[in-house]
Amino acid sequence: MNISYNWLKELIDIELSPEETAAALTRVGLAVEGIHPHKNDLVLDIDLTSNRSDCLSHLGVARELGVITGRSLKATSGSTAAGDELDAVPFPSVLAPEVVRVDAPELCNRFTARVIRGVKIGPSPEWLVDRLEALGERSINNVADITNYVMLELGQPMHAFDLDKLAEKRIVVRTARAGEKITTLDEAERELDETMLAICDAERPVAVAGVMGGFESGITEATTNVLLEVAYFKRENIRQTSRKLGLATEASYRFERGVDIENLIRASDRATELIVQLAGGEAADIVDVYPQRQPERTVRSANVASAVKRLTGLDVAADECERILSSLGIARISDGEYSSPTWRHDIAIEEDLVEEVARHAGYENIKDELPPAFGAGEYQTSEVRKRRLRGALVEQGFDEAIAYSFIDVRHDDLFAAVPEFLREGGEDKFVTLKDSVIEGSVRMRPTLIPGLLGALRLNLNHQRRDVKLFEIGKAFAASGMGELPTERELFTIAVTGGEVHEDRAMPARQLDLYDAKGAVEAALEAAGAVNCDYRPAEISHLRAGQSGEVVKDGRVVGTFGRLNEEIAANYKFKQPVYVAELDLQTILAEPSRPAVYTLLSRFPAVVRDISFLVPRSLTFAEVQSSAIGADATNLRAVSFVDIFEGKGLADDVRSLTIRLEFRSDERTLTDAEVDEEYSAVLAKLKNELSLEPRT
Amino acid sequence: MSDANQHIEAARTAFAEAFGPFDQLALNGSGLAEAEAKLRELGELKVRHTGKKSALAEAKKMIGRVAPEERSDFGQAVQAAEKEITDRLEKAEAELNEFITSARIERERLDVTIPGRRSRTGHLHPITILRQQIEDIFVSMGYAIEDDREIETDYYNFDALNIPEGHPARESQDTFYTTGGFALRSQTSTVQIRAMERRGVPIRIIAPGKVFRRDTPDMTHVPMFHQIEGLCVDKGITMAHLKGTVTEWLKRLFGEETVTRFRPSYFPFTEPSAEFDFTCFVCHGSGRVSSEQSAASSEKGEDGGELLTAHSSQLTDRCRPCKGSGWIELGGSGMVHPNVLRACGVDPAVYSGFAFGFGLERMAAMMFNIDDIRHMFENDVRFLEQFR
Numbered sequence A: 001m002n003i004s005y006n007w008l009k010e011l012i013d014i015e016l017s018p019e020e021t022a023a024a025l026t027r028v029g030l031a032v033e034g035i036h037p038h039k040n041d042l043v044l045d046i047d048l049t050s051n052r053s054d055c056l057s058h059l060g061v062a063r064e065l066g067v068i069t070g071r072s073l074k075a076t077s078g079s080t081a082a083g084d085e086l087d088a089v090p091f092p093s094v095l096a097p098e099v100v101r102v103d104a105p106e107l108c109n110r111f112t113a114r115v116i117r118g119v120k121i122g123p124s125p126e127w128l129v130d131r132l133e134a135l136g137e138r139s140i141n142n143v144a145d146i147t148n149y150v151m152l153e154l155g156q157p158m159h160a161f162d163l164d165k166l167a168e169k170r171i172v173v174r175t176a177r178a179g180e181k182i183t184t185l186d187e188a189e190r191e192l193d194e195t196m197l198a199i200c201d202a203e204r205p206v207a208v209a210g211v212m213g214g215f216e217s218g219i220t221e222a223t224t225n226v227l228l229e230v231a232y233f234k235r236e237n238i239r240q241t242s243r244k245l246g247l248a249t250e251a252s253y254r255f256e257r258g259v260d261i262e263n264l265i266r267a268s269d270r271a272t273e274l275i276v277q278l279a280g281g282e283a284a285d286i287v288d289v290y291p292q293r294q295p296e297r298t299v300r301s302a303n304v305a306s307a308v309k310r311l312t313g314l315d316v317a318a319d320e321c322e323r324i325l326s327s328l329g330i331a332r333i334s335d336g337e338y339s340s341p342t343w344r345h346d347i348a349i350e351e352d353l354v355e356e357v358a359r360h361a362g363y364e365n366i367k368d369e370l371p372p373a374f375g376a377g378e379y380q381t382s383e384v385r386k387r388r389l390r391g392a393l394v395e396q397g398f399d400e401a402i403a404y405s406f407i408d409v410r411h412d413d414l415f416a417a418v419p420e421f422l423r424e425g426g427e428d429k430f431v432t433l434k435d436s437v438i439e440g441s442v443r444m445r446p447t448l449i450p451g452l453l454g455a456l457r458l459n460l461n462h463q464r465r466d467v468k469l470f471e472i473g474k475a476f477a478a479s480g481m482g483e484l485p486t487e488r489e490l491f492t493i494a495v496t497g498g499e500v501h502e503d504r505a506m507p508a509r510q511l512d513l514y515d516a517k518g519a520v521e522a523a524l525e526a527a528g529a530v531n532c533d534y535r536p537a538e539i540s541h542l543r544a545g546q547s548g549e550v551v552k553d554g555r556v557v558g559t560f561g562r563l564n565e566e567i568a569a570n571y572k573f574k575q576p577v578y579v580a581e582l583d584l585q586t587i588l589a590e591p592s593r594p595a596v597y598t599l600l601s602r603f604p605a606v607v608r609d610i611s612f613l614v615p616r617s618l619t620f621a622e623v624q625s626s627a628i629g630a631d632a633t634n635l636r637a638v639s640f641v642d643i644f645e646g647k648g649l650a651d652d653v654r655s656l657t658i659r660l661e662f663r664s665d666e667r668t669l670t671d672a673e674v675d676e677e678y679s680a681v682l683a684k685l686k687n688e689l690s691l692e693p694r695t
Numbered sequence B: 001m002s003d004a005n006q007h008i009e010a011a012r013t014a015f016a017e018a019f020g021p022f023d024q025l026a027l028n029g030s031g032l033a034e035a036e037a038k039l040r041e042l043g044e045l046k047v048r049h050t051g052k053k054s055a056l057a058e059a060k061k062m063i064g065r066v067a068p069e070e071r072s073d074f075g076q077a078v079q080a081a082e083k084e085i086t087d088r089l090e091k092a093e094a095e096l097n098e099f100i101t102s103a104r105i106e107r108e109r110l111d112v113t114i115p116g117r118r119s120r121t122g123h124l125h126p127i128t129i130l131r132q133q134i135e136d137i138f139v140s141m142g143y144a145i146e147d148d149r150e151i152e153t154d155y156y157n158f159d160a161l162n163i164p165e166g167h168p169a170r171e172s173q174d175t176f177y178t179t180g181g182f183a184l185r186s187q188t189s190t191v192q193i194r195a196m197e198r199r200g201v202p203i204r205i206i207a208p209g210k211v212f213r214r215d216t217p218d219m220t221h222v223p224m225f226h227q228i229e230g231l232c233v234d235k236g237i238t239m240a241h242l243k244g245t246v247t248e249w250l251k252r253l254f255g256e257e258t259v260t261r262f263r264p265s266y267f268p269f270t271e272p273s274a275e276f277d278f279t280c281f282v283c284h285g286s287g288r289v290s291s292e293q294s295a296a297s298s299e300k301g302e303d304g305g306e307l308l309t310a311h312s313s314q315l316t317d318r319c320r321p322c323k324g325s326g327w328i329e330l331g332g333s334g335m336v337h338p339n340v341l342r343a344c345g346v347d348p349a350v351y352s353g354f355a356f357g358f359g360l361e362r363m364a365a366m367m368f369n370i371d372d373i374r375h376m377f378e379n380d381v382r383f384l385e386q387f388r
């Protein structure tokens, strides 16, 4: 809201400089964002909060300054002093039905009209043009400018019709008929519906109530008789109409936030006075249709000063509270009861009174205090484990990503979601936005993988070929039956390129599946998720034969592997990309298991390494579990040593080397004992898996 | 006797002749292998001239055989010869060894300025770094961390927060809706309600989390960002506690000298309401910095968001984070609206509380001097690796 400093001084005697005025207003919540010179005036740019529609005028801002300075408002020429008297116009005016009929009193709570005959439309005088221009308004003609001027002064929007363009020279306020059309002042044709309030003449709409006047009934140079409308409309209805029409005006802005229903006559008088003065003509009596006077709104507060103390800690004397409230127009009706001013739509409860007193007493006078001690703070139960998980990944060279939660529909069904999350079915298994601000991105992500792949693409575009990313965040799935969607916290990684060493330009080696898997293992271990198994699995977004799933306590909790060719091609990835996605929420739902101590053996272990040619379909895990099952009581561990493929071996086999560790807690094993158990293991592997040791 | 002396003389002469090349070793310019070969050669020469079968050994054996009256002189002559031979051998040997040792050191000299070998360390997202710092501060102040749903019903996103149907904040086009009619939460204040329902009062929580607004991405707007919401409800809580708490955590984050400022404002879920600012962490409220500081902050190097401290030199340039005002506007706050308390089954006549909230992206952008807020969600490694 632009406010003229000179204009303010016409409304209240203040001795504050423009800068002091700005500081004083900012202090009470009318934030002055800037002071801009205009000719011999200074314009204050005030950023108003949406509850303070009363300050969308110079009168409103002057009222705040009145509280600040302790001075009362000056009477503006002619009107103010007479205001109260004029409110007592016969009700309803005897003339009313001939000129104005309100058919929708629930949407138009009050309507005034005044006819001014014999005006001469022409340019506005310089002072008026200047004042409007200072506030960023364009001058149109004297009558239109006056309606704008009075709106800026008193906050009440109004509209002037060419009386002779109104059929039967009368006004009917009613809801529009479906499909009824009107060309508004901006020369656009608009179609109305039956929820919208229209100002009509005897035949058709001549204005969209509270939003914009009609083009045909508007003031032109040929106009001689004017009908001045000053009215009050239901706020919600104006907002709705303005939304539906996509038409926001200075008038609709004020009406939807709330104007002062008891200020209509004063505003009409002020405009009439100026019209007669600047455009000539003779004003008739005002017609005031006010079917149901709004009941006075009251606020109960047994003791404002003690409420102020209770909520803000401020000590404000009772008479200072009264002074602030009464200067704001909040009158004390009786003990414990205050009236809420008709221009303040935001004063309804005691806490509102507290705010009024506190902001004028000054928030800077509120002390800094800490609440009394309460108890120990606590992290979310999973936070400590998530921090460890993040730490483990950072140690392994991963950068943490955060991607948008909405993704493009083109990712639909390309990626397998974590188990027991998405329902079966088509699009309705996803959570979808009605619209998005990013083209196509209307799906709430069911997986974090597309976000990370997009990031890999971006980094490759910037010549970063060696990238490891992880993200922890929520994925979303529809639950159906009108239930809130399911939200699941996932942990996802994507890696590509080589193993980078700090400060060294060349990567040490290319990353492969085992780097991705190693990161998953390290992360899960750091998060205290033990007992995880990994097994081969076919996953839709992963390349067959290089993919697996993570199993924890018998439940599949995630997948890992190399991105399949089709998706890789979509992203134009020319180097292998490995991804893993885990259901972190499910994993962390299990408590982490405490460490269990086992006795340190006093006896040495004997190890035997042994190599086999294994078919590619046979896994280390199968070999390991077969060996462990052998009749060998002192076999303590079967571990992986090496795997070799290629040169010198047939395509369908690999050479696998494992290590057997034998140890007893009671004695040192003899060679013979070890030999016997070793043979038992070999026999088991031979019988079960047809494996022969390589020599 | 002369036989014997002749023998010594012969041994000496033979040694002198063989030792010739070792007298002036002139090792400069020779290689390690050459020196090692010479050392081996010298070893052989030593065996030949001082070993059991050497002429010198022969001469020693003769000592017992010469006439007793000559024995002493002869013995001394043999000793002198032996000493001369071994001295020369040892000198050459020492010279060679010294050369070999230093040649070996040279050959194995390493370049200690080459970067050490260590895998690249990754980086947490700046939002995580800031969130963890702030969580740590609040946990130490007795707050519990909470989070909850990101997709909400209108009840939690609006009604319970005293934003009834028809309220401008609700009808604004800011909120994302799903086709099922649910809202992506537009502020973390939803967690106030969920947490009070779950925990009851008294309560002290902060709730960090994602929120969503229908803003088209540009340098200062993103449709998804992070907020931290704080809530404290108990008997006797006042705005003084709000101010004290906000001031305390900002001091812990930005330093003891930080000052806060509260300005009256409006939020549907608080009454009275206030926006809060704090003194700029770069210029400490003056709005001015020295030209070195502004140069440092515009060309910030590897340290990313290193906090700059005031300089004694002339403060001539406009400070960037606060745009010269000395203050940084951070967030909104106020006393929890009685309707919000009632919605959670809390009696506003008995309990009162404060709430505050602020955006992490904006804060991080100021702290780290980030020019374009969209970088936060692009996951460009060049961006991410600037923070730790």
Ligand SMILES: [Zn+2]
Pocket: B280, B281, B282, B283, B284, B285, B286, B287, B288, B319, B320, B321, B322, B323, B324, B325, B326, B327
């Ligand atoms: Zn600054």
